[in-house]
Amino acid sequence: MSSWRFGFGALAVVAAGAALPHLVSNSYVFYAGFITLQYVIVATAWNILGGYAGYVNFGAGAFVGLGIYSAVFLFKAIAAPLWLQVLGAAAAGGLLGLGMGYLTLRIQGVFFSIATLALTIVLNTIVVNWSFIGGARGATVLAPAPVWFPSIVSYVFFATLVLAVITVAVARWIERSWVWRGLAALRANEQAAECCGTPTLKLKLFAATVSGALIATAGAPYPYYASYVEPGSAFGLTIALNALAMPLIGGTRSWIGPVIGALLLSSIEQAATVTIPTEVNLLIVGLVLIGFVVAAPDGLLGLFARRQNQGARA
């Protein structure tokens, strides 16, 4: 796909998203659409570090929670508008990614993953003890009525759609730049890449920062969406699991993989929440994740490419 076509496609998606609230009155579309778009952001952004560089971040839930609470903080402190909340969340997420990366990525990659495992609990602890942003009781965020959109949900939906398009564009840009080649080199063999003059540490820190910032933006619109936020749901396990499962099921080698994984898995999950309990849902996602990791490590994209290869040979 050429960059022109991608650009026109992205513009068309944004325009359709802006028009949709005036055409569709059923608000469930926007509630469900928000969740799906949130996952498109999280999965695509996670993949910048996890897929391109091969460093697993188990703390996507922590980054989303950080985004949520950055937005709550800015709203409470200066009644910031949504775009400022998003920027604040991106700054906080980027700093957290950079800081974690700086402390752990200099050594072995496993330590980064381990540190992110514990990250959720730590951020949860801080939020529970910080009464200004609601503490353990939670915080209520009443959004002002949006100007152009008929309801707050459709406004949040549109904002998240724009963020998702930006995230996918960033991932696609990285994939076409020298950054991706550097990350691919260090994923294949870090020492060899370093010896060839690839600035591995800088690249890893760059990927960790961009990935962290973008994942955090996925959380920023949530307080407006839910109007009530509490630590238990903000730092849930579901996001951490889905952030991992969606790119791996879609395919980690290209920006389209996480998008496919997010759209597919999130739609299935939304349909499933109506019919089966959350635990069973988590169980199924977990089993599918294990199945893909064991049998199809390159995800649906990999399976598809393999079939095409076989077809070409036959």
Place this chain on the structure above:
Amino acid sequence: MLELASNAVVTGLLLGGIYAVASLGLTIAFGLLQVPNVAHPTFVVLGAYCAYFGNLVGLDPVLAGALFAPAFYAAGMLFYEAYFICFERRGRGDTLQSFTFFFGVALVLEVVLILAVGVDLRSVGAGYIGKSLTLGAVTMPYRLIIPFVIGSTVGAGMWAFLTRTHTGLAIRAVAHDDRALRIVALDPARIKRHAFGIAMMTAAFAGAALIVLNPVDPFIGGEYIGRTFAIVVLAGMGSVPGTLVAGAIIGLMESLVVTFVGASWAPGVSFTVLLATLAVRPSGIFGIAR
């Protein structure tokens, strides 16, 4: 004040013994074999439920833990075999994939526990629970002493096993260089499988210790992920005495934070220690600088 402080210190040190036994399996699996088994804390919780069900039919929880240990050993061998077939045999294991595999296993196990036993807190009954031992100004409840004794016994036994027996030596050798083992006609995969089984066996004892200490629910594994990895890294990868010392350090710090700062800050302790260790001395207390 002095009484409060001395009680906090003793409680912390006793807690440390429990944290150490919960981390021992990771010391072997992650520290020695470099298998990032993030599911280990969840297996410890499974061990706690085994002790709980043993207790339901009238067994002492610690005895129940010991009875389940062979089953855990067998399960560990099978688990390693599955991991080996899926990942290691294909050559250099991709960290992303093996990490995700164990994360998925931990999640599935946790959800299965939730579905099987529910989300309520479960506790065990035994003659010593609820009683305590008073020595001067210090009061020690038996529900802390018994798990501490389990922890130090299993820890000491593990250390003796790894340093004094041929198998223990082979396990440490396989951690060092598994190609060299093949030269002396030992099968590294077999030894790793054995070691992984032993690592899993400690989860049965750790689970018994855990449920004697406090009531347990399926979510408690999440708290232990940060704690156990912090202990393994602080100890110096693969060091058993280091694990005991690091367990004591983390237990002590958590107990002091609970007493003097507030219980709601305690979950942050182990993470802070982990990051500080990685930043200042990544090889840990007893580790060899690499």
